[in-house]
Amino acid sequence: MKKAEDLLVVENLTKHFKTSFGVVRAVDGINFKVRPGETFGLVGESGSGKSTTGYVIMGIYTPTSGKVIFKGKDISTHAKRRPKHLKKDLAIVFQDPASSLNPTKAVRDIVGLPLKVHALVNNDEELGEKVAELLKAAELPPEDFMNRRPRDLGGGERQAIAIARAIATNPSFIVLDEPTSALDVSIQAKIIKVLMRLQRELNLSYLFITHDLSLMRNVASRVAIMYLAQIVEFAPTRMFFQNPLHPYTQMLLSSVPVLTDEEEMLKPKEVTSRGEIPSSIRPPPGCRFHTRCPFAMDVCKVKEPTFVMVESRHHVACHRIK
Amino acid sequence: MKLLLDVRDLYVGYNTYMGRLKVLNGVHLTVHQGEKVGIIGESGCGKTTTMRAILKILATNAVTDEGEIYFRGSDVLKMKKKELTEMRRKQITMIFQDPTAALNPVFKVGTQLADVIKYSGIYGSEKVTKEKLSAKSLEVLKEVALPDPERVLDSYPFQLSGGMRQRICIAMSLATAKDLLIADEPTTNLDVTIQDQVLRLMKNLVEKRKLSVIFISHALGAVKDTVDRIYVMYAGNMVEVAETKELFANPLHPYTQGLLESVPKLTGSEFSEGIKGRIPDYINPPTGCRFHPRCDYASDMCKKEKPSFIKAENDQDVACWYYHKR
Numbered sequence: 001m002k003k004a005e006d007l008l009v010v011e012n013l014t015k016h017f018k019t020s021f022g023v024v025r026a027v028d029g030i031n032f033k034v035r036p037g038e039t040f041g042l043v044g045e046s047g048s049g050k051s052t053t054g055y056v057i058m059g060i061y062t063p064t065s066g067k068v069i070f071k072g073k074d075i076s077t078h079a080k081r082r083p084k085h086l087k088k089d090l091a092i093v094f095q096d097p098a099s100s101l102n103p104t105k106a107v108r109d110i111v112g113l114p115l116k117v118h119a120l121v122n123n124d125e126e127l128g129e130k131v132a133e134l135l136k137a138a139e140l141p142p143e144d145f146m147n148r149r150p151r152d153l154g155g156g157e158r159q160a161i162a163i164a165r166a167i168a169t170n171p172s173f174i175v176l177d178e179p180t181s182a183l184d185v186s187i188q189a190k191i192i193k194v195l196m197r198l199q200r201e202l203n204l205s206y207l208f209i210t211h212d213l214s215l216m217r218n219v220a221s222r223v224a225i226m227y228l229a230q231i232v233e234f235a236p237t238r239m240f241f242q243n244p245l246h247p248y249t250q251m252l253l254s255s256v257p258v259l260t261d262e263e264e265m266l267k268p269k270e271v272t273s274r275g276e277i278p279s280s281i282r283p284p285p286g287c288r289f290h291t292r293c294p295f296a297m298d299v300c301k302v303k304e305p306t307f308v309m310v311e312s313r314h315h316v317a318c319h320r321i322k
Numbered sequence: 323m324k325l326l327l328d329v330r331d332l333y334v335g336y337n338t339y340m341g342r343l344k345v346l347n348g349v350h351l352t353v354h355q356g357e358k359v360g361i362i363g364e365s366g367c368g369k370t371t372t373m374r375a376i377l378k379i380l381a382t383n384a385v386t387d388e389g390e391i392y393f394r395g396s397d398v399l400k401m402k403k404k405e406l407t408e409m410r411r412k413q414i415t416m417i418f419q420d421p422t423a424a425l426n427p428v429f430k431v432g433t434q435l436a437d438v439i440k441y442s443g444i445y446g447s448e449k450v451t452k453e454k455l456s457a458k459s460l461e462v463l464k465e466v467a468l469p470d471p472e473r474v475l476d477s478y479p480f481q482l483s484g485g486m487r488q489r490i491c492i493a494m495s496l497a498t499a500k501d502l503l504i505a506d507e508p509t510t511n512l513d514v515t516i517q518d519q520v521l522r523l524m525k526n527l528v529e530k531r532k533l534s535v536i537f538i539s540h541a542l543g544a545v546k547d548t549v550d551r552i553y554v555m556y557a558g559n560m561v562e563v564a565e566t567k568e569l570f571a572n573p574l575h576p577y578t579q580g581l582l583e584s585v586p587k588l589t590g591s592e593f594s595e596g597i598k599g600r601i602p603d604y605i606n607p608p609t610g611c612r613f614h615p616r617c618d619y620a621s622d623m624c625k626k627e628k629p630s631f632i633k634a635e636n637d638q639d640v641a642c643w644y645y646h647k648r
Contacts, residue, residue, distance in 0.1 A: 189596030257543025
């Protein structure tokens with residue numbers, strides 16, 4: 001069988017921001033690949049650099065160094081310098097639909113804008129039809145929503161509009177930046193269902209950014225854990241939850257509040273949470289997690305760990321794992 | 323157990339330029355001495371409004387139409403200003419959802435903490451000196467496991483992280499709490515590892531002080547680990563009350579069932595569809611049971627009349643016509 005070609009490859013990607021306090025190292029040399037039709041999950045606490053990664057892929061930021069390769073072409077530039085057909089192929093859904101939708105426009109104009117920009121429709125009538133189709137795909141009855149404005153809608157409905165807009169240009173890759181973290185669980189469940197159905201129907205690849213491990217377990221095929229601008233562990237989802245190896249992953253998992261006894265059994269017992277994520281202006285030397293790690297050894301304070309393959313496709317960067 | 327707080331049939335609305343938002347629609351809530359009670363429900367269901375009504379710190383456009391709130395036997399709604407101040411200072415403390423908004427940005431942490439301690443009356447008729455206050459401030463910050471407490475006391479809130487700020491708010495509440503602690507989504511803005519630490523800390527201190535607690539949260543798992551009894555709230559009504567274990571093992575109200583099924587599981591079992599629709603418009607709320615437009619079991623009765631609480635199996639109270647009929 002021929003190996004599925006990677007849709008998106010991120011190579012040694014780095015993004016630093018200059019501020020008056022010093023250089024913020026938001027992303028510091030990360031590597032990963034996303035295959036066609038899969039959901040790649042990026043998990044981490046706030047300040048770990050997961051959103052910045054998504055933004056660099058979208059061209060909202062220019063990378064400091066490293067490469068983003070999409071369908072075999074290097075696209076490590078700002079969106080302004082990217083060709084138009086490329087922008088059509090990449091889309092993003094932001095965390096807060098209240099601020100990502102223009103409050104003065106009607107839903108028809110919001111969802112219709114990418115169609116106009118990329119000249120996918122010829123006249124107003126076609127635009128209306130196409131927007132109705134997109135709203136239906138996002139499970140919103142077009143007749144009810146077409147002419148309403150974002151402020152008249154609930155959070156879940158707004159996010160569904162943002163999704164309709166994201167799929168308007170028929171992209172192959174969508175960055176989902178915490179698409180449900182501002183929503184209630186009952187609404188979240190519905191949005192996730194829509195996203196997963198669209199993925200199947202349109203063969204979409206997702207980069208799913210979240211801090212919610214339980215959600216990740218249900219949506220992602222592979223997961224990467226980010227801590228302070230670096231990836232510390234990645235693995236296929238099932239393997240990952242059965243055998244979390246990095247102490248930080250274990251700490252994250254042990255902190256998740258759960259409802260059932262079966263879930264409780266999945267939580268690592270030997271690590272309890274402590275400390276906070278340090279500043280990314282002056283990250284700790286050696287392994288960046290050593291300040292919070294219960295197993296830290298002397299070598300962790302001076303030498304940065306490299307990735308070790310534990311099982312096929314399960315990689316971890318920790319000195320304890322040989 | 324002695325009854326500490328008793329909220330009966332409370333109706334609260336907000337006057338807006340579009341009309342009256344009828345939010346609380348006859349809320350009942352009781353907390354016994356030493357009991358830990360949780361309230362769960364979607365955002366906008368009136369959890370915070372209920373808590374603010376208890377402390378009488380509602381927004382200025384709020385109107386309490388009906389109802390009684392008894393704290394230690396005296397009616398909060400009829401209290402004079404002086405009694406209210408006493409109650410807020412010395413008996414009920416609250417941890418707010420957003421520590422950034424709860425702390426004053428222009429005063430140092432030490433000043434704010436000292437003020438709270440000074441007026442809480444923990445020193446009784448003793449003379450309160452600056453030294454005593456700063457010693458006590460240090461002590462409470464150490465209690466909530468803040469590293470480098472001297473520096474924290476000398477900092478402005480913006481110089482600290484969200485987790486640290488929330489721990490300061492917890493320290494403030496716990497330094498002075500005597501009877502009832504209201505924790506209104508104390509960990510919603512925090513990362514899981516920080517949430518875990520803050521909750522552990524809160525639980526330990528509550529045990530040590532033998533406080534009664536009302537704990538409000540979206541994170542159902544966190545509520546489950548913290549409280550003895552849970553109220554499920556929907557659109558200004560309590561719809562189900564049960565012992566924690568019972569509620570999670572055997573949810574009765576259709577809303578509770580939908581809510582619990584929507585929570586993604588670490589084990590990765592089948593994902594639910596969620597609950598259809600969304601929380602109603604409070605200007606023209608649905609008649610009868612406010613959940614009926616979203617309920618799969620709704621009958622004509624549900625559209626006409628509001629169901630009252632009924633004792634179901636296992637001593638659970640549920641407000642649903644489905645159980646009345648049987």
